[in-house]
Amino acid sequence: MREAIPRARRPIGLVLALALAAAVNAAAQTKDVEVGLIAPMSGPYARQGQVMKMAADMAIETINQQGGIKSLGGAKLKLEVFDAGDSVEKAKNAAQRMVADAPNLVVATGAYLSSFTLAVTEVTERAQLPVVTFSYSDLITSRGFKYVFQTSATGVQQAEGSLPALMEMAEKASGKRPQTVGIVMDNTAASVSFVKPMRDHQFEKLGLKLVVDETFTPPLANATPLIQKVRSARPDILILLPTVISDAKLLLEKMNEFGLGRGKLPTIANGAAILDPDLRNNMNIEQLEGVMAVVADWTTSAQKDFVAEVKKKTGEPWATQHFVTTYGDIWIFKAALEAAGKADRESVAKALHAMNLTGGAANFFPGNGKLKFDENGRREGASLLIVQWQKGVPITVYPAKDAISPPLWPKQ
Amino acid sequence: MMLGDWRRCWKGKRSDERAQSTYLTASLSPREGGEGERSKARAAHLLRSGEKAGDEVIAVSQFVENFLQALVAGLLTGAIYGLMCVGLSVIFGVMRVINFAHGDFMMLGMYVAYYAFGVLGIHAVFGSTLGPYVAALIAGPVIFLAGILVHWLLIGKVTGMRSSALRSEGHYAQLILTLGLALILQNGGLYLFGSTPVSISTPLASNAWALGPMYRDRIEVFVNQGQTVAAFIAVVVVLAFVMVMNRSRLGKSLRAAADNPEAATYMGIDVTQSHRLAFGFGVAITAIGGGLLASGTSFQPYVGLEYVIVMYAGVVLGGLGSVSGAFLGGLTIGLVQQMSTLFLPNQLQNTAIFVVFLFIVLLRPQGLFGTALRGT
Incomplete structure (x- = not known):
């Protein structure tokens, strides 16, 4: 029996070492903060979805290169993409997949057409997943939802x-x-x-x-x-x-x-x-x-460097409305995560409601130079170009x- | 052709000026009292009537200009519709097949013209003025071969002499087959060509010949150069095909196969071969129509759906199975579509087509030119 104890300790040590390694690995994995993009990636609107993905990828690359989310110990952003397709039904199904298959998602942007966004946010609201959208419809922020934030001047x-x-x-x-x-x-x-x-x-x-x-x-x-x-x-x-x-x-x-x-x-x-x-x-x-x-959005005189970067990195001739706004949305996510200090949906939603930015993400949305949402999630002072x-x-x-x-x- | 200054003054100046001078004369008249007042009243009346007459002249000249402009647009649009209808009519007339994929063969014609123009060097050889029309004509033989292949592999299995052994003479199978073919061509096109709209660029598309000014510089009609060239080619292609059908041995065999397949077989005509050629010619003619459209509008793989209904309306309107009738049917559709905007809201353009269509079917079920032109 005495001889058996050391033999038994060896595998226990091995198990502990493996568990420690797994814990370290898990800690490294939790550092990534999952953010979502739900947009048409197939069908006749696929081109717009691809533009939005290009913008999100570019913003995430820049944020991660600059050290990620500092209040979360330098956590990196990770983009999860969901195909909203070419119909309201497909967009709604994509939203259901998003909330079911990506439980770690803390915030999302989308979903291109107002009709898609209206359907998608019906699903995300129940899952308490904050969604920042550029869609124009007034209905999006007229339903008393708590987890929807609209950056554009409404229709x-x-x-x-x-x-x-x-x-x-x-x-x-x-x-x-x-x-x-x-x-x-x-x-x-x-x-x-x-x-x-x-x-x-x-x-x-x-x-x-x-x-x-x-x-x-x-x-x-x-x-x-x-x-x-x-x-x-x-x-x-x-x-x-x-x-x-x-x-x-x-x-x-x-x-x-x-x-x-x-x-x-x-x-x-x-x-x-x-x-x-x-x-x-x-x-x-x-x-x-x-x-x-x-x-409701375009590049302005303050964004000449941004336009040059878009051309260089994506090959696009200019940054379209959907490019600028999706890029800005990712910077809104960063600001909200920095303020929340926690990568969970409720904290991010609270941070978005409390947001009052000048500069940074606010530069990507025309208006009074500030980025602040009212109680319905509608951006205050949003204007047109x-x-x-x-x-x-x-x-x-x-x-x-x-x-x-x-x-x-x-x-x- | 650009207009130098589009803001010409059409205010009917002469009548206005005449009334104004009468009014001033009356105002300066030394006589006072009733006579002076009467003169003023008469002058004011003349001024009002002068303005009214001026307005009427403007309204009439504007209506005439709108009418002539819509007539030109209708003829030019209708000629292309007519060409496409001829293609459909050949297939229906000879084979008695309703081809739901016809609009999608038109789409293939557009893409063949597009790639011939840009990739195969037509643009480099013929330039951007002549090149688009050469590319459109190239689409014809290419889609002819595609049509022959599709008939050999698919359509021929459910049409012609074989179809008599099938339920309802193969009509159900033909419907399902051509519908399926349409879906495959649309989605295959989406996969191959992508969803981004494309077009063939030609300076003629936005240039026009100006007719006028006429009627005291009040009327000027623009005739789009690109559409005029396309319409001319459409008419030439239709005339050439009518000649082939009427004067050649090939045309006789096609007509014989259409009139009585069994008798044609006894006379040594290969009916299956005739049907194959008819299908090839039908889709090729429509492909040329598509190629001509490709320089005037942008398109994507689903473009065929927009035209196939118009094509069927034109064919039925002109008289089923009549080549010349189909062309005139397409021309009528174009005229109704454009000229209806003179009296109805633009939104009802296509509604007007089908109102006229139903009206004609009610009065002449054989179509407008069905009897007179049958046999061409």
Whole structure:
């Protein structure tokens, strides 16, 4: 028996050593903080999802290189990606997979379309998983949810704010206030909701006369009748709202054909679709000159180094709205984790509610320079930007404090 | 062609100025009282009527311009629709097969033209003005061979003489087969070509010939150069095919196989071979139509769905089985689609097509040109 004790101790020592090694390894593994990206990675929206992933990867690489989350002992961020697909049902299924398969996930961003985000956050709210989103719909932060945070100016805020901003820009650029306006739009929900407050009260309030108002069902076969009506009515500004690239191409080419393009008729769209590199790849660059879009985020004059880094690291010609916002979201995660000091969902959600940043992540979201969410999770002071195609690149032209270049506007 | 200044003044100046001068004359008149007041009232009335007349002239000239512009757009769009309808009509007329994958063969034609233009060097040889149309014509023979292959491997198994042994003469199998083929082509296209929209770049797409100014500089109509060239090629291709069908031995064998396959077989015509050629010609003609469209619009692998319904409407409208009728049916669809915007909201463009379609089917079930042009 006496001889057996030392023999028995040897395996016990071995077991203890292995357990210690496993504990050390486990401690090393818990250092990684899992953050999620739920976005379309397949189907027709896959390109936007891929852009969002590029942005998240770039932000995480930078954060980890700079020492990770310092309040968590230098913990590294680790990205988990979930494919939201191309339908609300698929997005909801992806959210269910996300909360079931990734219990260590502490916060997530997504999910591209507002309809996807509405479905995804129904699932994540029950799992008490904080989600930071850029989707526009007002409904996202109107449901009394505690774990949803919206960084963009909402759809209604954009619709209400874009026309006064455009009028102000027009007056400053040309010295003349526009008197007449035209609308050419498709009948998708985004376009309809964007022009609703304008038709309801804004045109009257701003003294604008609506001289052409045309709605079409996408896809267009020929844009001639629509642009002919614009040519006949001769508005001072045109609100052009296609959501499909093929329609945007047809409309803009027809405007050029009729002599209304290249900034002769100030034209403004909503959302980043008309600023997408895909449109430039399908059109003569010169024909895009002067076309503007109201967006909730873009690169500004303060981010020249960031743009250079994006070009160098990703090969993208510029940082689109979804790139900038996803990149900014990851920096919001870092700030929240630093403040929480704990990698758990509840602590991160509390940190997000208590957040009041100036600089850092706040630089990636236009507004009052601060990053603060109200009790519903809506970012306070969120505002819009106006971006214009100039020499083949979409750049911010409004407001002046964020503008990279002054707007191109016809003097007469 | 660019317009120098699009803000021309169309205010009907002459009548306004005449009324204004009368009003001033009346105001300066030494006579006072009733006569002066009457003169003022008459002048004011003339001013109002002058403005009204000016407005009417503007409204009429604008309507005429809108009408002419929509007519041009309808003819140019309709010519391409017509070409695509001819392709579908050949397959239906000869083989009696409803090909749900037809729009997807059009999509393949667009991609063949796109890659021929960019990768195979058509752009380098012919430039960006002529190149897109050469690339569109190249799509024809390429998709012809693809059509022959697809018929040999799949379609031929459920059509022609073999189909008589199948339930409902093979129509169920044909429907399922062409639907399945459509899904495979769409998803295969997504896998091969990706979801990013592409197009063939040509300067003609956004340039126009200007007709006018006419009628005291009030009317000017633009004719898109790219669409005009495409429409011209479409008409030439259709005429060439009609000539082949009417004048050649090949055309006679195709028509014989369409009219009475059994009798054609007794006369030594290989009906299966005729059907194979008809399928090849049908998809090739539509592929050329797709290739012509590719320089005017951007497209992705699901683009065929947008056109296949229009193609069927055109074929039925023109008269099933009639090549010339199908072309005229497609042309009619284009005209209705564009000209309906003069009277109806743009959103109802495609609704107008089907209202006219149903109306014509109600009055002439054989189609607009079914009887008169049958046998071409």
